[in-house]
Amino acid sequence: MNWMGKATLVALSLATLGLAASTTRAQDAPVFVITPEESSIKFYVKASVALEGNFDKWNATLKFTSPELSTGVLDVEIQADSVNTGSGMKDGKLKSKDFFDVKHDPTIKFVSTKIVQTGPETFDIPGTFTIRGVSKPETLTLTLHREGTGEGEVKGTMAFDRKDYGMNSGIPFIKIADRVEVDVALKAKRVSGPPVKLQQ
Numbered sequence: 001m002n003w004m005g006k007a008t009l010v011a012l013s014l015a016t017l018g019l020a021a022s023t024t025r026a027q028d029a030p031v032f033v034i035t036p037e038e039s040s041i042k043f044y045v046k047a048s049v050a051l052e053g054n055f056d057k058w059n060a061t062l063k064f065t066s067p068e069l070s071t072g073v074l075d076v077e078i079q080a081d082s083v084n085t086g087s088g089m090k091d092g093k094l095k096s097k098d099f100f101d102v103k104h105d106p107t108i109k110f111v112s113t114k115i116v117q118t119g120p121e122t123f124d125i126p127g128t129f130t131i132r133g134v135s136k137p138e139t140l141t142l143t144l145h146r147e148g149t150g151e152g153e154v155k156g157t158m159a160f161d162r163k164d165y166g167m168n169s170g171i172p173f174i175k176i177a178d179r180v181e182v183d184v185a186l187k188a189k190r191v192s193g194p195p196v197k198l199q200q
Contacts, residue, residue, distance in 0.1 A: 048175040068196075083095060
């Protein structure tokens with residue numbers, strides 16, 4: 001075999017080894033799927049008239065690079081114009097430039113920086129929350145409700161001050177508070193890989 005043939009064989013061998021190592025690493029990490037049909041993202045604002053609702057369109061992912069809990073990353077992306085309070089007037093106001101400003105900033109995002117276990121079934125997930133193009137650190141607090149091996153639901157809340165994100169206006173004839181609570185309920189299932197290592 002000439003030197004070109006040997007070089008090609010070596011290159012192919014290295015590529016194969018690299019692929020095998022990559023595949024092994026991928027298999028060593030838990031893989032989760034979040035089911036939107038069994039999940040929800042809602043919000044609540046204390047007001048003189050009930051101001052609460054949900055978002056109909058969103059996507060969430062939970063990814064790990066190893067079984068260690070600290071390697072987990074939770075990303076949530078919400079389509080702001082999918083807000084649904086059951087009132088066309090309220091929805092229109094929330095979509096306007098005074099609140100979500102959906103024409104200029106169509107998505108609301110939360111990208112976690114780490115996952116910290118605070119109890120047998122409780123977790124703090126600090127991250128970056130972005131709304132109206134403004135990004136600030138916020139923390140999502142979750143509780144895990146296990147339903148079987150590798151399957152369960154995480155429920156929790158993140159609260160923020162709407163004025164920190166430029167939402168300074170009110171809604172006509174409705175007195176609303178500054179604190180906004182976002183309630184998250186995500187149904188997740190481990191579809192491959194080992195379980196996440198949790199403190200007992």
